[in-house]
Amino acid sequence: MTSLPSLLGDLDPTSDRAVFRQIADQLREAIDRGRFKEGEKLPSEAELVEHYGVSRMTVRNSFSILQGEGLVAAEHGKGVFVRPRPPVRRLASDRFARRHREQGKAAFIVEADAAGSHPQVDSLEVKEEKASQDISTRLGSVRRVLARRRRYLLDGRPVEFATSYLPLDIARGTQIAEPNPGPGGIYARLEELGHHLDHFEEEIRARMPSPTEVKTLRLASGVPVIHLIRTAFDTEGRAVEVCDTVMAADAYVLNYQLPAT
Amino acid sequence: MTSLPSLLGDLDPTSDRAVFRQIADQLREAIDRGRFKEGEKLPSEAELVEHYGVSRMTVRNSFSILQGEGLVAAEHGKGVFVRPRPPVRRLASDRFARRHREQGKAAFIVEADAAGSHPQVDSLEVKEEKASQDISTRLGSVRRVLARRRRYLLDGRPVEFATSYLPLDIARGTQIAEPNPGPGGIYARLEELGHHLDHFEEEIRARMPSPTEVKTLRLASGVPVIHLIRTAFDTEGRAVEVCDTVMAADAYVLNYQLPAT
DNA sequence: CTTGCCCACTCGTCTATACGAGTAGGGCTG
DNA sequence: CAGCCCTACTCGTATAGACGAGTGGGCAAG
Numbered sequence: 254m255t256s257l258p259s260l261l262g263d264l265d266p267t268s269d270r271a272v273f274r275q276i277a278d279q280l281r282e283a284i285d286r287g288r289f290k291e292g293e294k295l296p297s298e299a300e301l302v303e304h305y306g307v308s309r310m311t312v313r314n315s316f317s318i319l320q321g322e323g324l325v326a327a328e329h330g331k332g333v334f335v336r337p338r339p340p341v342r343r344l345a346s347d348r349f350a351r352r353h354r355e356q357g358k359a360a361f362i363v364e365a366d367a368a369g370s371h372p373q374v375d376s377l378e379v380k381e382e383k384a385s386q387d388i389s390t391r392l393g394s395v396r397r398v399l400a401r402r403r404r405y406l407l408d409g410r411p412v413e414f415a416t417s418y419l420p421l422d423i424a425r426g427t428q429i430a431e432p433n434p435g436p437g438g439i440y441a442r443l444e445e446l447g448h449h450l451d452h453f454e455e456e457i458r459a460r461m462p463s464p465t466e467v468k469t470l471r472l473a474s475g476v477p478v479i480h481l482i483r484t485a486f487d488t489e490g491r492a493v494e495v496c497d498t499v500m501a502a503d504a505y506v507l508n509y510q511l512p513a514t
Numbered sequence: 515m516t517s518l519p520s521l522l523g524d525l526d527p528t529s530d531r532a533v534f535r536q537i538a539d540q541l542r543e544a545i546d547r548g549r550f551k552e553g554e555k556l557p558s559e560a561e562l563v564e565h566y567g568v569s570r571m572t573v574r575n576s577f578s579i580l581q582g583e584g585l586v587a588a589e590h591g592k593g594v595f596v597r598p599r600p601p602v603r604r605l606a607s608d609r610f611a612r613r614h615r616e617q618g619k620a621a622f623i624v625e626a627d628a629a630g631s632h633p634q635v636d637s638l639e640v641k642e643e644k645a646s647q648d649i650s651t652r653l654g655s656v657r658r659v660l661a662r663r664r665r666y667l668l669d670g671r672p673v674e675f676a677t678s679y680l681p682l683d684i685a686r687g688t689q690i691a692e693p694n695p696g697p698g699g700i701y702a703r704l705e706e707l708g709h710h711l712d713h714f715e716e717e718i719r720a721r722m723p724s725p726t727e728v729k730t731l732r733l734a735s736g737v738p739v740i741h742l743i744r745t746a747f748d749t750e751g752r753a754v755e756v757c758d759t760v761m762a763a764d765a766y767v768l769n770y771q772l773p774a775t
Numbered sequence: 776c777t778t779g780c781c782c783a784c785t786c787g788t789c790t791a792t793a794c795g796a797g798t799a800g801g802g803c804t805g
Numbered sequence: 806c807a808g809c810c811c812t813a814c815t816c817g818t819a820t821a822g823a824c825g826a827g828t829g830g831g832c833a834a835g
Contacts, residue, residue: 330827
């Protein structure tokens with residue numbers, strides 16, 4: 254039971270580094286070195302209290318640091334575990350290329366299937382609503398919009414939720430206003446309606462999630478979100494859609510290809 | 515002094531929501547509603563202890579939640595403050611366009627000057643070293659590389675640090691191996707050396723920073739980093755540079771433009 | 776053998792207390 | 806008047822203890 258010293262070492266009482274930081278440092282290092290592997294259980298609070306001769310709150314304080322770094326996650330009644338890195342979804346910059354729209358299924362489904370995961374789309378909601386200030390600006394001063402909300406899951410885990418906003422004069426009464434927009438998705442429908450897509454602009458931020466986002470994406474603490482806002486422009490230069498997406502940052506890598514023009 | 519109730523309300527003892535969460539909720543809401551503005555000081559721990567009738571650790575626990583969300587930052591001896599949103603640097607997807615290389619100064623400097631901020635480049639280091647596995651793969655199995663490290667600051671605040679890796683057979687003995695690579699930066703030099711740039715690939719992740727990154731970028735807790743890895747390809751299809759960049763996420767918005775091909 | 780309970784172990788929440796250390800402002804001292 | 810110090814207020818660190826609640830294994834009863 255007291256084989257911990259071999260893994261963890263001692264505290265340095267002369268150091269001016271706080272005890273709980275020293276403990277966090279040692280645990281972090283042990284994790285980095287692979288002494289504790291992904292998904293593995295760390296020593297319990299009681300064991301660390303025993304090993305270091307400190308109070309329980311001090312140990313908990315150490316754990317909370319590592320949680321904030323996204324390194325570990327506590328599970329009530331079970332223990333504290335090294336957070337496994339989930340499979341990552343790579344978003345290629347050509348993911349909206351016309352050729353990907355030819356097949357019947359939605360991009361997300363096709364791509365996930367190809368990667369061998371089980372995709373799901375969730376909590377679909379399509380409705381007309383008042384445009385927020387920001388959305389209105391991006392779409393060129395529209396009052397009301399059609400909003401399409403949905404959540405994406407990979408192997409049962411929510412990874413992203415997104416809302417598409419479209420001007421009512423474009424979307425109302427079309428298949429875009431239906432829960433299922435048909436083969437090729439709304440971009441295919443937009444082109445059929447004569448709005449030939451010219452280019453997309455994407456705006457990317459990263460930040461910590463709001464409590465709502467934590468719930469919706471079932472995020473562990475210490476996991477940021479990537480906030481992506483994409484605007485689609487047709488060949489006339491009009492913004493025909495704005496898509497606001499929030500992604501679990503630990504589930505994504507974004508790829509872009511830029512010309513060196 | 516006890517005008518706090520007007521700002522904060524009471525606890526619900528019947529709720530099964532933990533007290534420290536309820537307090538965090540109330541503070542968060544007050545901040546969201548603008549009752550506490552950016553940079554403003556929140557009530558002190560002692561005041562909240564008094565107001566809610568709880569122990570100090572409970573109040574601190576609430577604060578630590580809000581810190582983890584990046585909403586507030588504690589300053590020793592002063593108080594807990596609503597985190598101001600720093601000015602944001604927008605990275606356009608054409609930032610490497612050839613036309614931007616014509617002028618003498620580095621892209622970062624030019625751009626920051628234009629935005630009215632005071633730019634600085636820091637801790638320059640240029641040296642030859644062994645390529646990591648990852649870098650080696652990206653550059654096409656090179657053993658050793660030239661590494662150019664530097665840190666960028668905006669108005670005195672570190673916002674990003676980056677390392678460029680170049681194959682030795684390209685960079686050794688050229689101005690690229692000098693601390694100051696000359697007008698137009700290393701991309702201009704690469705082109706002069708006959709490596710005409712064709713395109714860039716960028717790979718973007720977001721995650722919580724390592725302790726080292728926290729120090730280097732002086733990050734407040736609750737601020738993620740954006741990790742960007744860019745590979746530059748010449749017209750022969752060879753990877754001629756890999757640039758590994760870590761940015762303070764609260765200081766950046768990335769912009770990309772994608773063709774709808 | 777199966778069901779269900781109990782118990783030991785885990786983390787979660789909360790209290791009360793103590794001392795240390797950074798900050799800022801008022802007032803004393805030279 | 807200038808400079809220093811003292812003090813009150815702030816957050817930081819750490820202890821000790823209590824109870825609650827989720828989990829899982831073992832044992833006992835049916």
